[in-house]
Amino acid sequence: MSNSKKEIDLKELKQKLTALNNSRTEYIFQLVHGKPMIHGLAHDVFRKCGKKNCRCAKGSLHGPYPALSINKKGKQKIVMIRKADMSVTVKKSERFRYFQQTLARIRRINKEIDNLLIETRNSTSTDYVHGDS
Numbered sequence: 001m002s003n004s005k006k007e008i009d010l011k012e013l014k015q016k017l018t019a020l021n022n023s024r025t026e027y028i029f030q031l032v033h034g035k036p037m038i039h040g041l042a043h044d045v046f047r048k049c050g051k052k053n054c055r056c057a058k059g060s061l062h063g064p065y066p067a068l069s070i071n072k073k074g075k076q077k078i079v080m081i082r083k084a085d086m087s088v089t090v091k092k093s094e095r096f097r098y099f100q101q102t103l104a105r106i107r108r109i110n111k112e113i114d115n116l117l118i119e120t121r122n123s124t125s126t127d128y129v130h131g132d133s
């Protein structure tokens with residue numbers, strides 16, 4: 001090998017890839033639970049009622065009221081949750097939040113694996129030179 005590039009530690013690389021792949025698999029299967037979710041993140045909303053002499057006019061807002069923050073195609077909207085739907089909706093929304101967070105973790109892992117593979121390719125390939133064998 002007439003290669004001036006630094007040699008990669010294959011054992012270490014394989015260990016890294018194995019660890020990344022294992023946690024990715026774990027995350028993926030946490031997401032395919034089949035339980036219902038609601039598109040939106042639950043949070044509390046505080047509001048002014050509009051009456052001039054109300055405490056809210058001086059900054060002591062009414063609430064908290066449960067709401068869903070929904071992001072569709074980059075547009076965000078807030079939808080209030082009815083009291084009767086509250087516990088089920090919040091639970092489904094918590095699943096949605098967890099899904100989003102875990103999906104972000106999986107994407108970070110994908111990127112890391114991708115980077116490691118590109119690094120591997122670049123450190124183990126050379127340009128073809130006549131007479132090189």
Ligand SMILES: [Zn+2]
Pocket residue numbers: 048049050051054055056057062
């Ligand atoms: Zn008020």
